[in-house]
Amino acid sequence: MKDNKVIHELITNGHLKYIPHISVDCVILGYHANQLNVLLNKWKDVEVWSLPGGYVERNESVDTAAHRVLWERTGVDKLFLQQFYTFGDPDRINMNRRLNRLPVLFQEGGKELHNWMAERFISIGYYALVEYSKVSPRPDHLSVESRWWDIHDLPALIFDHDRIISHALHAVRLQLKYQPVGLSLLPEKFTLPELQKLYETILSRKLDRRNFQKKMLSLGILRRLPERKTIGPHRSPFLYSFDKRKYNQALKEGYGFA
Amino acid sequence: MKDNKVIHELITNGHLKYIPHISVDCVILGYHANQLNVLLNKWKDVEVWSLPGGYVERNESVDTAAHRVLWERTGVDKLFLQQFYTFGDPDRINMNRRLNRLPVLFQEGGKELHNWMAERFISIGYYALVEYSKVSPRPDHLSVESRWWDIHDLPALIFDHDRIISHALHAVRLQLKYQPVGLSLLPEKFTLPELQKLYETILSRKLDRRNFQKKMLSLGILRRLPERKTIGPHRSPFLYSFDKRKYNQALKEGYGFA
DNA sequence: TTAACATTGTGTACAGTGAACACAATAATT
DNA sequence: AATTATTGTGTTCACTGTACACAATGTTAA
Numbered sequence: 173m174k175d176n177k178v179i180h181e182l183i184t185n186g187h188l189k190y191i192p193h194i195s196v197d198c199v200i201l202g203y204h205a206n207q208l209n210v211l212l213n214k215w216k217d218v219e220v221w222s223l224p225g226g227y228v229e230r231n232e233s234v235d236t237a238a239h240r241v242l243w244e245r246t247g248v249d250k251l252f253l254q255q256f257y258t259f260g261d262p263d264r265i266n267m268n269r270r271l272n273r274l275p276v277l278f279q280e281g282g283k284e285l286h287n288w289m290a291e292r293f294i295s296i297g298y299y300a301l302v303e304y305s306k307v308s309p310r311p312d313h314l315s316v317e318s319r320w321w322d323i324h325d326l327p328a329l330i331f332d333h334d335r336i337i338s339h340a341l342h343a344v345r346l347q348l349k350y351q352p353v354g355l356s357l358l359p360e361k362f363t364l365p366e367l368q369k370l371y372e373t374i375l376s377r378k379l380d381r382r383n384f385q386k387k388m389l390s391l392g393i394l395r396r397l398p399e400r401k402t403i404g405p406h407r408s409p410f411l412y413s414f415d416k417r418k419y420n421q422a423l424k425e426g427y428g429f430a
Numbered sequence: 431m432k433d434n435k436v437i438h439e440l441i442t443n444g445h446l447k448y449i450p451h452i453s454v455d456c457v458i459l460g461y462h463a464n465q466l467n468v469l470l471n472k473w474k475d476v477e478v479w480s481l482p483g484g485y486v487e488r489n490e491s492v493d494t495a496a497h498r499v500l501w502e503r504t505g506v507d508k509l510f511l512q513q514f515y516t517f518g519d520p521d522r523i524n525m526n527r528r529l530n531r532l533p534v535l536f537q538e539g540g541k542e543l544h545n546w547m548a549e550r551f552i553s554i555g556y557y558a559l560v561e562y563s564k565v566s567p568r569p570d571h572l573s574v575e576s577r578w579w580d581i582h583d584l585p586a587l588i589f590d591h592d593r594i595i596s597h598a599l600h601a602v603r604l605q606l607k608y609q610p611v612g613l614s615l616l617p618e619k620f621t622l623p624e625l626q627k628l629y630e631t632i633l634s635r636k637l638d639r640r641n642f643q644k645k646m647l648s649l650g651i652l653r654r655l656p657e658r659k660t661i662g663p664h665r666s667p668f669l670y671s672f673d674k675r676k677y678n679q680a681l682k683e684g685y686g687f688a
Numbered sequence: 689t690t691a692a693c694a695t696t697g698t699g700t701a702c703a704g705t706g707a708a709c710a711c712a713a714t715a716a717t718t
Numbered sequence: 719a720a721t722t723a724t725t726g727t728g729t730t731c732a733c734t735g736t737a738c739a740c741a742a743t744g745t746t747a748a
Contacts, residue, residue, distance in 0.1 A: 228552070234519070294492060364725085382725095408714070408725080638738090639696080641735070644735095663694070665694085665695055667697085
């Protein structure tokens with residue numbers, strides 16, 4: 173198989189290309205059907221899933237590495253990608269060891285292997301918010317499958333990846349308080365009820381429709397379009413789009429704090 | 431010299447003990463005379479200063495490494511130490527290159543050296559708040575001097591350490607909004623005006639005395655003592671101490687967000 | 689002894705924000 | 719034209735933060 177050759181090359185010579193002991197893990201959040209999803213990869217030979225991650229090239233910025241991983245796993249680029257925490261416990265690799273046998277990385281013919289990829293890694297966590305429909309999940313060489321999972325109904329995860337995900341969710345909820353969210357999660361034109369459902373999904377709680385509208389409009393990052401959206405036997409809501417200049421300004425400066 | 435022997439050992443064999451390419455930098459903030467200070471080390475042979483930092487042992491948690499650095503440089507332990515960002519630009523090492531000659535790490539007899547310590551480092555930033563008087567700054571083996579600097583009047587700093595410091599200051603100010611600050615910066619007993627001056631110093635702006643008192647007391651982390659402090663020809667303010675249980679609870683849970 | 693002064697302790701008034709709630713407008717169906 | 723579900727807009731109220739007033743107090747100077 174071609175993949176196996178790539179893996180072998182990575183295991184034997186990867187340490188020349190990449191910085192050892194450092195990895196980047198991306199919590200890629202997609203929004204669909206009022207549900208918040210995380211993109212996960214299934215490992216080749218064991219029943220565990222993991223966050224899309226990667227290594228940092230010897231002369232590459234960590235931010236760039238995170239963007240590269242995102243691009244390689246989703247085909248999406250130029251996205252809001254936020255570093256949120258660095259996980260540096262030496263035991264993190266053993267945390268969720270419910271595996272009955274070791275992944276290919278760590279063994280060969282039943283014998284435990286020692287290569288640079290099986291050693292301790294300090295992982296820098298990033299989260300991204302992507303439009304679900306624009307993403308075509310692609311597994312990496314170590315994985316057989318890549319797909320979305322409901323963030324509240326996750327499969328068995330490797331290492332401390334469950335902890336990384338909750339950390340990321342916490343960071344996203346915090347962001348919601350003082351920075352805009354939605355540009356990369358909604359289509360170009362959207363209604364206020366649609367935006368509200370996104371917020372409710374991220375926060376896992378209901379918001380008051382009227383207060384939400386007032387608040388969002390007062391932020392000044394939305395532009396009401398002359399069109400409305402037909403949604404059935406009810407009043408048609410206005411369509412809105414983000415004022416990208418003001419959106420990015422709010423993203424940079426925040427609006428929760430004086 | 432003994433130091434030179436230690437340095438030589440570190441340069442030649444350090445990579446066996448420590449994880450390469452990873453460092454920890456601590457922004458240690460001390461408060462004194464209504465001034466916020468940062469602890470800096472002066473490098474041995476060049477006119478630059480740097481943050482106290484260190485490396486992560488092969489089987490050591492990153493958090494532990496940060497605590498160890500703090501302990502080694504200040505003699506203080508069991509402190510509130512907060513990871514705030516990881517700096518991973520490959521060029522960060524060259525950012526403030528106003529050096530006319532390279533530090534000893536990077537050269538020997540005029541020739542540029544290539545050892546593990548002179549390579550690229552990804553640095554995990556921590557900040558700590560310490561009581562100024564309890565600290566006895568101790569230079570590490572690479573430094574000749576260790577002392578406090580006014581955070582608003584810093585000397586020439588190596589690498590991107592100026593950027594790390596502003597990041598840290600930003601993080602501390604954010605913490606002030608939703609977590610208590612002061613337990614490690616003030617003596618056991620203190621007055622409300624003293625606490626207020628600490629807040630004003632961190633935020634670099636004046637606060638209203640009356641509103642500040644109301645706010646602080648409403649948080650429920652202070653205990654008024656029966657004593658007062660004599661401060662001169664004026665009314666004597668009450669002394670307070672932190673209710674450590676409630677303080678730590680507020681530190682954990684925060685109070686700015688519901 | 690007492691007046692002056694700087695500083696602290698406590699209280700009040702007002703504006704702005706978020707939360708709870710009321711009602712009219714509207715788009716399709718009956 | 720009536721029905722129904724949903725949206726757009728407005729009102730009320732409690733709470734928080736901000737601005738400001740005044741009395742209490744510890745020392746110094748007259």
